[in-house]
Structures are given as structure tokens and as C-alpha cells.
Amino acid sequence: MDLRFSDDDERFRAEVRAWLEARLDGDFRDLRGLGGPGREHEAIEPRMAWERELGAAGWIGLGWPAPSGRGASLWRQVIFHEEYAQARAPGRFGHIGEYLLGPTIAALGTPEQKGLFLPPIARGEQMWCQGYSEPGAGSDLAGVTTRADLASGAWEIHGQKIWTSHAHLADWCFVLARTDPTERRHAGLSYLLVPMRQRGVTARPIKNLTGTAEFCEVFFDGARTAAENIVGAPGEGWKVAMATLAFERGASTLGQQIGFAGELAAIIAAVRERSADRDPEICRRVADAWIGLRVMRSYALRVLAHGEQGELPLAGLGAKLYWSTWHRRLGELAMDVLGPEAEIIAGAPYGLTPLQETFLFSRADTIYAGSSEIQKNIIARRALGLPRSS
Amino acid sequence: MRFAFSEEQEEIRRQVRRAIADGGGVLAARRAMLEDAATDLELWRRLTRDLGLAGLAIPEAHGGAGLGWVEIVAVIEELGASLACVPFLSSACLATAAILEAGTPAQHDALLPPMARGEATATLAWLEAGGDASPAAIETAARVAQGDHVILSGTKRHVVDGHTADLLLVTARTPDGAVALYAVPAAAAGVERRRLPTMDATRAQAEIVLSDVHVPASSRLGGGGWPPIGRALAKARIALAAEQVGGAQACLDLGVGYAKVREQFGRPIGSFQAIQHTLADMFVLVETARSSAYHAAWDGEHEPDLEITAAATAAYCAAAFYRCAADTIQVHGGIGFTWEHDAHLYFKRARAGRTLLGSMTDHRDTVARSLGLGPLGTQESR
Incomplete structure (x- = not known):
């Protein structure tokens, strides 16, 4: 050690x-x-x-x-x-291009794709979004129905994606689409690179419960991309999409925790300001939050240290479940510390204070990037070897 | 940056595992807990005489291995997994740390070698009636007597392995109100001890009545008051946390193993999401608790905030073990409620650990105080 x-x-x-x-x-x-x-x-x-x-x-x-x-x-x-x-x-x-698409292209892309896409991403000039989820394919990603057909040297795409971060600002989207309608589920999917700024692509922000909009729904209505804008072979889309997720080795987790520590510090400051530490229950919940964050750091260091040597350890499969649950609880603690003041927003029409944003936005943490329920299914299957539930 | 045990440390762990398996694992603990000593003497002999683990954290100059808390954690995690009934926590961790932290070099010379050889065990007698973990609650009195002697009188409770230890490290209050620590041979005149029957039969506690016990003034360990005792408790809390990680992992293993073979509705119960999600939650608790205990073992030797580190990991690991033990009973269903099944042994060990070296509330209050929140309880400062 x-x-x-x-x-x-x-x-x-x-x-x-x-x-x-x-x-x-x-x-x-x-x-x-x-x-x-x-x-x-x-x-x-x-x-x-x-x-x-x-x-x-x-x-x-x-x-x-x-x-x-x-x-x-x-x-x-x-x-x-x-x-x-x-x-x-x-x-x-730029994080979607840098951390999701970039490593995928670097590992699985053609030399032409590397030359075409990596330099503008690295210059900070090309923004990407991720076209995975659909209205009918959330946790069940293999259920995507967006279709792409190859016709006269180009893919033509029809369908709808949703929960696409930054779609309204992105230049390109990597899209999981069904290219072989005769195949079902994971088979018959392809990983396509699609320009966003064209007729046939409409990105519409979705106002979420914080009153802001950072996710979009994206409509592909005959959008086109060149035949060579595919990573892997047709039908290998699932494999490529899973590879994209596997490139995430948690390099950002300690940085994320510094952000969490800032939120916790703001809560502790609010406790002092309001003398909320007269209530031992509040003190102990703050202590639990602090302990939980420290544990998060220990866990991340241990997983990173193993991940550095190659394969992500199975021990790390609980990371997302852990931090998202912790963060949600932190938001609840913040509101309880503030008491009745928790209700008063920063201003009309719906301006939230940072602690209110933490409280409300953390409800998304346990849903996006694999809901808590999906995380538990993955742990049960992969880490514990339990039989598939049917 | 390396967050893993060295090959030498892994080898110590394997030796412990082998010694436990050779003795019969949890079956040996079941046998030991029925005896008066509540100690698996055969396992203790192997751990001490054969493997030299009683002196793991004792410097080489005093006959120990000169290793540290990272090794302690590796060993005690294995002991916790099998509920081993040995005085490793009380003697090799708690009392050893107390002597090292509080004692003078001459006292180290006198007290540690027989412990390192496994010929003697020691424990810390600090709690009294009411179980208040703060130094302010110490009422046992140390009076000055003629001939450079001290007379100790008072009653200690919840003394871990106190009915078998050869040496008792007794906290007492001096006439000037300070806290002092005395090394008292268990055989000294005026020491009466009895095992307290405990819900967790795998770890014995004793009540020790000191009736005008005469000890030489030189048996006072150092002169540092409460702080060295607090540091020793902090180190022992890290060890206990690692022991709890071992226990929690065993509960998860029991639950997963059973869920794969137990069939209901024509399928293994492990195929039901309700069971899978319970076990997945246990998995996250085990892995996070393990990370915390390992990190604390390293921090304990390299970072200044030992007591806060210890309090944090103690509170977390105690809760994690308890939850895993409780949930493994639930996953097992009826069989988990029987005396015959091991689940209850873990559950009871987990319950006991929540209050063994200070309560989880104490630990959380320690953390809260370190964040400037309070006032909560008494400052542990004397």
C-alpha cells in the first residue's frame, strides 16, 4: 500500500x-x-x-x-x-466527444476516421452527443427501433432518440441504429456517426424538473450520413456501444468528488449559519455524509489502482450505485438543514439556489447512465454470478 | 500509488486462512464459544507460536515482527470471516497499541516480549458501568499509597477477553483528576473477574472488580493521560472495522451461495430480482467498507487525523456488517433463523461490534465535532 x-x-x-x-x-x-x-x-x-x-x-x-x-x-x-x-x-x-467517442474511434475506428474526427475533437472544435436511448428503449437499450438503411452510398436514418445531452449544441451524434430489420435485439444494430447540422435532424430540448433543459429529444427524419461513417461492421453496433462504455475507467471520479465536497462544505456552512447543529440528528447526518464521501474516495482509489493495471475490477461495479445514492441523500440533507427556507427559490420564474439544484438534480443521478435497478442487476449477474431473472 | 497488499502481506493472509481452515473454520468457533475460556486455543497457538502473529505490530526490538496496521488488517479480516475466537483484537491490536502509545521504552521492554511470543495476553479495561466511552466517565480511582505504590479501586465492565488476559491495562483517575493507565497483572491480589454472559458468544466480555489493588507506581504507563489511550482505541477501531469487513464478506458469500441452490417456484431464489437486489446492496457495502478499512489502515500510519479516520471507518464498517448480517438471515429465510445455521453468529457478532469500542453514535459525533459542529457529548481531550 x-x-x-x-x-x-x-x-x-x-x-x-x-x-x-x-x-x-x-x-x-x-x-x-x-x-x-x-x-x-x-x-x-x-x-x-x-x-x-x-x-x-x-x-x-x-x-x-x-x-x-x-x-x-x-x-x-x-x-x-x-x-x-x-x-x-x-x-x-466536449466530454462526450473526448471520453466516449474519442477512445472508441481510437480503438475501433478506421485510419480515415481517426484522421477525420480525432483532431477536431482534440482542438475543442467539434462537439458530440450520444444517440442511445429512445422513448421505447431506456434501461432496455437493445430495444432500439431507430432504423438506418444504406441507399446510394449513404445511410438514411429514421427514428427518435431521447435524453440526449447537448444535442442542440452538438455537431455530430453517434447513433445506435437498427440496420438489419430481420435481426432482433442486440443483433442487427450498427454504430453510426451522423452530422447534426442537416435537414432531417431536429433537436428539441426537454425541460426537466429543475426548470432547465440539458437533455433533448432528437428526431431523425431521413437524416443522412456517408456509408463509411460507421464504427465496426454493420451489425456490430452493440459490441461497439458496449466498448464505448468500457473505456470509462473512472478517471473523472475523484474530480467529481471534489465537486461533492464543495456541496457538502456549503451544507456545513448553512448548518453553522442557521445554528442547525443544535439538533444532534442534523449533526450526525452531516457526519454520515462526510463519512460517506470519504468512503467514496477510498473506494475510487482502490478501484482506480486496480483499473490502472488493465481490467476494471468487478469490485468497482458498485461505484455508480454508491455515489448516486449518496448524492441524492446529500440533497435531502441540504433541504432539511435549511428548514422552511428550503422552499424559497432564488427568483422568478424558477431560479434555484445551488443547494436546491443539488437536491432536485440528484434525482436524475439514480436514473441516467444505467438506473440503480440496472446497476443492481449487473452486480447480481457479473459480480455475484446469480442466475438471469426471466 | 498502490492500493493493494504486497506479496508478503498476501502470504500472511494465506497462512491465516490455512490455519483457520485446518482448525475447522466456523465449526471451531462454535466449539470454542461453549467453553469457559471462549477461546480457540489450538488456533491461537498456531497463530502465535507457529506464525508469530501476536507480535505482528510489536517492534522487532521487543521480539515482534515489526510490521504495521496494514498487516493487522489483512490478518483480522480473515479472522472476522470465520468468527475466530482468539484474543487477536484485544491483545495483539488494542493492548499492544495501548502499550506502544502510552508506555515508556522500559515498559515496552518489560511488557511486550511475552506478548510477542504468544506466552501472555493483555487487554484494555476502560469502560465502566453505563458504558460511556468518554474519558470523563472514568471513576476507577488511583490513590497514592506508601512505598511508592498506587491503590486501584473500581469496577470495569465490557472488558474484551478480560476473563482470560494475563495483563489488564486499567484506566483510572488520579487524585489530581487526570486519566492514567496502569498495567495490572490479572493475578494481582484484589482483582476479581468474571465473564459476562454475552449475546455474541464468540467474543467474551468480563467484569473486573478492583478492590484496593496495590501496584507499584512504576506500573503507570507513561504519563500521557488520555491522548495515547485515545490513539490506541483509534487503531483498534480500524482493526475491528477490518474484522467486520471479513464478517460482512462471509455473510454475502453465505447469501449468494444459498440463493444459487435454494429453489422456490421451480427456480433458484437467486434468479428473483428482490433477492438479487438485496445481495447487490450487500456487495456494495462489502466493497466500500473494505476500501475504507484498507485506506484507514494506511492512513493510520501516515496521516495525522488518526482518530477521525478511525471514527469514520468504524461507523461505516459496523453499519455495513450489521446490514449484511441482517440481510443474510432474510435471504436464507427460515433456515437462517435456526441455531444450527451460522447466520445468527455473524448477526450477533455484528450487533456487538456496534458498541464494542465506542458506539456508532460516538464515532459519528467524533466526526461531527471535527467538522466544527456541536456541542455533542464530551470532548475527548484530557
């Missing part, structure tokens, strides 16, 4: 920190703390410029293999995310 970063990694940390501080004290000083889950509507244009700034400095694609990326170790990626969160740098628009 040695839970310290190496001296080299600490030097890298200093480099990241210095760069972020210089930019966020300079031209981008108004962007600190903007964007992120529940606040994606904030400062869209300046944050797009920030993406290009990150790209120009070579921070995008840090973990991609060379030559497209810098081939940084998992720990260096972790450090970048930690420093990014610590500096309260703005929420990313």
Missing part, C-alpha cells in the same frame, strides 16, 4: 494547476463554477471558447493513445480532473 502520487505526477499536477489558474484568473475569470450537471444552460458561448482554449493547450485527449492523444497514465488523467474540479473550471461541453 502506498497511497501517494509519485513526484513526477505531483509535478504534472503543478503544471495543470498553474495553467488553470492563469486562464481562470485571466480571460476566462467569469467562468468559474458555471455549467455542469443541472446548470448546462449557463454561459454557452464562453464555455465553447473555453473548449477551444483547452484544446489549444493540449489538454483534450490526454488519455488517448498517441499520436492522436498524449497517452497519459490513468493517474495523470485523475490528477487533471482533480485540479480541474479544484479550480472550479467550467462544466465541459
Whole structure:
């Protein structure tokens, strides 16, 4: 056991920190703390410029293999995310391209695709969205019905996607579509790369319960993309989509936890301000939240340390279930600390305080990216080897 | 950055596992808990004489292995998985840490070698009637007597393995109101001890009555008051947390194993989502608790906030074990409610652990105080 970063990694940390501080004290000083889950509507244009700034400095694609990326170790990626969160740098628009599509193309794409897509993503100029979920295919992703047919050198796409983050801002979408209607379920699906800015694509933001809109529904009504804009062979879409998810090795989790720690600190400040610590129950719930966050960090370090050596350990399958449940409880604690003031919003028409945003947006945490129920099914099957439920 | 045990540490773990398996595992614990000593003497002999584990955390200069809490955690996790009835927590963790933290070098020389050799065991007698874990609750008195002696009188309760330990480390209050720790041979005149019958029969507790026990003034360990005792308790809490991880894993294994073979409605019950989700929740508790205990073992030796680290992992692991033990009874259904099945042994061990080295409420209050919230309870500062 040695839970310290190496001296080299600490030097890298200093480099990241210095760069972020210089930019966020300079031209981008108004962007600190903007964007992120529940606040994606904030400062869209300046944050797009920030993406290009990150790209120009070579921070995008840090973990991609060379030559497209810098081939940084998992720990260096972790450090970048930690420093990014610590500096309260703005929420990313480019993360879907960088962390989901980029590694997929780097691993499974053709040389042409690598040349075409990786450089603009790395420059922070090309934004992506993910076309997986559909109205009839949420947890049951294999139920997608969006169709794509190859006709005169292009795929023609018909169908509807939903819960697509940033679709209204994205240049491209990776779409899971059914290309062989004679096959069922996981077979007959393909992984297509589709330009968003064309007739035949309509992205419509969905106002969610926080009153803001960061997810969209996307209608493909005869949208087209070139025949070669497919990752893997036709019919291999499920395999590619699962590979995309497997590239997620949790480099961002410690950064995410720094954000959580900021929320917890705000709650503790509210406790003091309101003298809510006269109530031992509140004190103990705050203690539980603090303990839970510390446990989250221990768990993440252990999983990352194993993941660094290759395969993601089965022990890590509970990570998403754990943090999402913890975060939801944190939001509830925040409201109970505030008492009757919890009800009073920041302003009309529906401006929420940060703690209210935490409370309301955390209801999504246990639903998106695999609901808690799906997470438990996966643990039961893969980690515990329990028989499939029919 | 390395969050894993070394090959040497894994080898210690394997040796412990083998020793436990050779002795019969939980069956050996069932036999031991029926005896007066409540100790699996054969396993203790192997762990101490053959493997030298009683002195795991004792420096080499005093006959120990000179290792640390990461090794302690690896060993005790295995002991917890099989409910081993040995005085490892009380003697090799709690009392060893107390002597190391509170004692002078000369006292280390005098007290630790026989413990390292497995020839003597020790335990910490700190709680009294009412079970209040704060130092303010210590009423046992240390009076000054003639001839450079001290007279101890008072009653200690909930002394882990206190009916068998050769050496009792007794907290007492001196005439000036300070807390002091005395090394008292269990055989000293005026020491009366009896085993308290416990719901968890796998770990014995004793009541120790000290009636004007004369000990030399030099048997006071150091002069540091409560802080070294607090640190020793913190280290023992980390060990207990790791023991609870072992227990929680065993409960998960029992539940998963049973769910795969027990059939109802013509299918294994493990194919039902209600059962799967219960077991998945247990899995998350086990893995998070394990991460926390391992991290605390390392932090305990490298980070300054030992007592907060210990309180946090103690509260979390105690709750995780309890929930896993309770849920494994539920998954087992009727058979899990029988005396014959092991589930209740884990459940009772888990219950006992919630209050063994301070209560879960105490631990959460310690954390809350460290966050500047309170006032809650008494400051552990003397």
C-alpha cells in the first residue's frame, strides 16, 4: 500500500494547476463554477471558447493513445480532473466527444476516421452527443427501433432518440441504429456517426424538473450520413456501444468528488449559519455524509489502482450505485438543514439556489447512465454470478 | 500509488486462512464459544507460536515482527470471516497499541516480549458501568499509597477477553483528576473477574472488580493521560472495522451461495430480482467498507487525523456488517433463523461490534465535532 502520487505526477499536477489558474484568473475569470450537471444552460458561448482554449493547450485527449492523444497514465488523467474540479473550471461541453467517442474511434475506428474526427475533437472544435436511448428503449437499450438503411452510398436514418445531452449544441451524434430489420435485439444494430447540422435532424430540448433543459429529444427524419461513417461492421453496433462504455475507467471520479465536497462544505456552512447543529440528528447526518464521501474516495482509489493495471475490477461495479445514492441523500440533507427556507427559490420564474439544484438534480443521478435497478442487476449477474431473472 | 497488499502481506493472509481452515473454520468457533475460556486455543497457538502473529505490530526490538496496521488488517479480516475466537483484537491490536502509545521504552521492554511470543495476553479495561466511552466517565480511582505504590479501586465492565488476559491495562483517575493507565497483572491480589454472559458468544466480555489493588507506581504507563489511550482505541477501531469487513464478506458469500441452490417456484431464489437486489446492496457495502478499512489502515500510519479516520471507518464498517448480517438471515429465510445455521453468529457478532469500542453514535459525533459542529457529548481531550 502506498497511497501517494509519485513526484513526477505531483509535478504534472503543478503544471495543470498553474495553467488553470492563469486562464481562470485571466480571460476566462467569469467562468468559474458555471455549467455542469443541472446548470448546462449557463454561459454557452464562453464555455465553447473555453473548449477551444483547452484544446489549444493540449489538454483534450490526454488519455488517448498517441499520436492522436498524449497517452497519459490513468493517474495523470485523475490528477487533471482533480485540479480541474479544484479550480472550479467550467462544466465541459466536449466530454462526450473526448471520453466516449474519442477512445472508441481510437480503438475501433478506421485510419480515415481517426484522421477525420480525432483532431477536431482534440482542438475543442467539434462537439458530440450520444444517440442511445429512445422513448421505447431506456434501461432496455437493445430495444432500439431507430432504423438506418444504406441507399446510394449513404445511410438514411429514421427514428427518435431521447435524453440526449447537448444535442442542440452538438455537431455530430453517434447513433445506435437498427440496420438489419430481420435481426432482433442486440443483433442487427450498427454504430453510426451522423452530422447534426442537416435537414432531417431536429433537436428539441426537454425541460426537466429543475426548470432547465440539458437533455433533448432528437428526431431523425431521413437524416443522412456517408456509408463509411460507421464504427465496426454493420451489425456490430452493440459490441461497439458496449466498448464505448468500457473505456470509462473512472478517471473523472475523484474530480467529481471534489465537486461533492464543495456541496457538502456549503451544507456545513448553512448548518453553522442557521445554528442547525443544535439538533444532534442534523449533526450526525452531516457526519454520515462526510463519512460517506470519504468512503467514496477510498473506494475510487482502490478501484482506480486496480483499473490502472488493465481490467476494471468487478469490485468497482458498485461505484455508480454508491455515489448516486449518496448524492441524492446529500440533497435531502441540504433541504432539511435549511428548514422552511428550503422552499424559497432564488427568483422568478424558477431560479434555484445551488443547494436546491443539488437536491432536485440528484434525482436524475439514480436514473441516467444505467438506473440503480440496472446497476443492481449487473452486480447480481457479473459480480455475484446469480442466475438471469426471466 | 498502490492500493493493494504486497506479496508478503498476501502470504500472511494465506497462512491465516490455512490455519483457520485446518482448525475447522466456523465449526471451531462454535466449539470454542461453549467453553469457559471462549477461546480457540489450538488456533491461537498456531497463530502465535507457529506464525508469530501476536507480535505482528510489536517492534522487532521487543521480539515482534515489526510490521504495521496494514498487516493487522489483512490478518483480522480473515479472522472476522470465520468468527475466530482468539484474543487477536484485544491483545495483539488494542493492548499492544495501548502499550506502544502510552508506555515508556522500559515498559515496552518489560511488557511486550511475552506478548510477542504468544506466552501472555493483555487487554484494555476502560469502560465502566453505563458504558460511556468518554474519558470523563472514568471513576476507577488511583490513590497514592506508601512505598511508592498506587491503590486501584473500581469496577470495569465490557472488558474484551478480560476473563482470560494475563495483563489488564486499567484506566483510572488520579487524585489530581487526570486519566492514567496502569498495567495490572490479572493475578494481582484484589482483582476479581468474571465473564459476562454475552449475546455474541464468540467474543467474551468480563467484569473486573478492583478492590484496593496495590501496584507499584512504576506500573503507570507513561504519563500521557488520555491522548495515547485515545490513539490506541483509534487503531483498534480500524482493526475491528477490518474484522467486520471479513464478517460482512462471509455473510454475502453465505447469501449468494444459498440463493444459487435454494429453489422456490421451480427456480433458484437467486434468479428473483428482490433477492438479487438485496445481495447487490450487500456487495456494495462489502466493497466500500473494505476500501475504507484498507485506506484507514494506511492512513493510520501516515496521516495525522488518526482518530477521525478511525471514527469514520468504524461507523461505516459496523453499519455495513450489521446490514449484511441482517440481510443474510432474510435471504436464507427460515433456515437462517435456526441455531444450527451460522447466520445468527455473524448477526450477533455484528450487533456487538456496534458498541464494542465506542458506539456508532460516538464515532459519528467524533466526526461531527471535527467538522466544527456541536456541542455533542464530551470532548475527548484530557
